[in-house]
């Protein structure tokens with residue numbers, strides 16, 4: 141950011157942990173080293189301080205595991221901690237940590253605070269931005285920022301004594317916590333006498349229907365049942381076809397263009413047009429020859445020939461009409477050709493685009509995990525550009541040139557029949573040359589496509605993480621890598637054109653020989669062939685020189701460009717789609733009417749050979765219950781959400797919603813009836829309104845009301861274009877918290893019976909969060925809600941708490957019952973929160 145006024149003085153090097161962690165496609169270790177030399181001791185220290193050891197242990201290849209773009213195969217908390225470890229490894233003096241603990245549970249938060257902030261960063265300057273007030277007490281100085289200004293500053297105690305905004309926040313926060321906790325504890329004492337019976341009953345129930353181990357016992361064993369993903373590689377190798385472009389590719393292109401009939405007819409029109417051009421020249425020659433005959437009545441010797449005027453010819457009208465007819469036919473067919481040609485090539489390109497677009501959009505998440513974005517962008521940019529723009533031009537030139545050359549040869553052969561012999565001979569030479577270099581052209585084009593994906597991926601990743609790259613001063617390294625990748629891509633590109641020139645020179649020589657032969661024949665047949673015919677043959681022969689070499693290059697070029705069709709076709713044919721959008725088993729219109737959920741032994745792994753992320757999750761949720769899902773980061777909470785929407789298909793088990801197994805439904809039916817707010821708030825390029833109501837189903841009043849309930853009304857009202865205010869890519873013109881609020885408003889508008897919030901308020905300040913909790917209770921009163929949360933205070937007064945650990949539900953009960961059991965995992969999470977000062 142550029143300062144408008146003022147100055148910032150920095151004495152020391154900076155390390156930056158952004159609010160939304162930036163992870164790039166490299167190994168886990170490389171993401172932490174960020175270009176620095178590996179130092180085992182330091183690396184281990186960083187892993188420990190960032191509480192990553194457990195996570196490294198379960199990665200398929202430990203630290204060498206490949207992490208996908210945007211950290212796709214890491215949980216939200218893991219990504220944040222990798223970002224923290226990277227900052228620590230950099231060993232700088234000033235640390236800017238932007239809300240780094242919003243996605244981690246209290247245990248991990250406590251660990252990071254103690255080992256990372258207090259120990260590892262001891263003696264360094266740390267700017268710690270947070271909404272979590274519990275972390276502030278240990279800070280040397282607290283700055284309260286409001287409306288872009290520092291409103292208050294001082295130590296925790298000074299600010300409390302001052303009694304300003306900070307003191308209010310702390311007071312409100314704590315009194316709320318205490319009330320919530322007291323309510324919960326009250327309810328514990330109320331049921332005190334019944335606890336053992338109730339808890340026992342719940343456990344017994346759990347044993348039979350939820351397969352929970354024991355509500356108070358936690359099994360931390362690392363799963364042994366799975367092989368590790370081979371060598372931790374994630375990204376698949378980009379496919380590269382070998383040999384000539386298959387006939388099936390041409391066949392598919394013709395089919396996409398409308399079929400053989402129309403394609404053949406279009407080629408026929410091209411033949412007619414080129415034929416007419418040749419015929420018009422011939423007719424002119426014939427006309428001249430006829431005029432000359434009339435005038436001279438002699439042989440075709442130069443000595444006796446006197447040139448007559450065409451206009452003086454007695455048959456002018458006859459020649460003129462015939463000539464006009466040829467021209468009219470030519471123009472008519474040229475128009476038909478243009479219309480048909482544009483139509484079929486456009487149709488082919490459009491259909492190829494639509495098909496590949498549909499296929500990519502219907503691909504399961506696994507495809508996006510293992511395919512770099514650059515590869516997909518490449519398909520939709522360069523490959524489609526080839527098919528849209530270059531291929532049609534190239535093909536029409538090739539076909540036209542082919543016909544022209546054929547007519548040239550015919551014309552020359554009619555004048556000099558011996559030329560036919562030369563034609564056969566040259567055809568052989570051209571064919572040999574063609575077959576020799578077309579392989580190179582085609583394969584170079586394929587290499588060009590593949591190497592382009594690399595720099596496209598690099599560029600996409602760098603733009604996403606540009607703030608991190610700049611903060612660490614890595615611009616030079618990233619620019620160099622970009623230049624290397626572009627160089628790598630330029631090699632096949634340059635070679636492609638050099639090959640073209642190479643062949644052009646050789647074919648030019650052959651072409652010149654043919655011109656020479658035609659010239660020789662003109663001289664040898666002197667006096668036997670009308671000079672006009674000789675002239676035409678000679679001029680054709682000269683033009684043939686350039687045309688022939690151009691044709692051969694064009695054919696090879698055309699084939700090379702067809703490799704783009706081949707690549708698009710590969711996606712169309714080989715990408716596996718998710719389940720169908722709609723199946724025969726359609727749910728009733730009002731489904732889910734009650735919102736009951738039953739999970740039966742859910743097991744899910746992200747990919748073959750990876751450990752199970754869910755290892756037998758079972759539970760029952762009644763209608764309109766509010767369930768808080770908590771657990772260590774990486775426990776499988778978001779994975780559970782992904783299964784609800786069938787973003788990941790289950791390996792075994794079933795999810796029933798209002799008695800319907802969701803695996804039997806179409807994805808459209810399923811996803812349109814549920815609502816999720818994902819961990820990373822997603823906004824699309826467009827307007828605020830478009831992001832809230834993309835299908836224009838709600839009135840402005842309804843949209844404003846949703847915004848009001850989410851405390852975004854004032855923010856949007858202050859924007860110049862209000863609801864029509866632009867939203868840029870990723871919603872970057874809104875803060876992360878505002879993005880979360882907008883997503884919440886979107887969820888409110890949808891009025892689904894089942895709503896899932898995945899740490900949907902993690903980046904929102906405590907004051908707004910507590911107001912939002914009220915909104916959640918009021919606005920979603922009739923809904924069944926599953927709320928993943930790390931701030932335990934937000935789930936304390938829910939109907940039930942589900943504690944997850946290592947892909948299992950280890951506890952599932954009322955908060956009061958879980959808290960009553962001092963050995964429960966939830967109690968331990970609560971006491972960690974209390975120790976952090978979370979709950980006084």
Ligand SMILES: Nc1ncnc2c1ncn2[C@@H]1O[C@H](COP(=O)(O)OP(=O)(O)OP(=O)(O)O)[C@@H](O)[C@H]1O
Pocket residue numbers: 198212213214215216217218243244509746747750753771772773774775776777778779780819
């Ligand atoms: N796309 C993926 N491919 C492979 N493994 C994945 C993928 N997404 C998540 N995982 C792994 O699955 C496990 C569970 O991840 P999940 O995102 O469900 O955790 P979580 O409980 O939501 O954590 P957090 O609180 O940090 O968001 C983690 O070990 C994570 O590394």
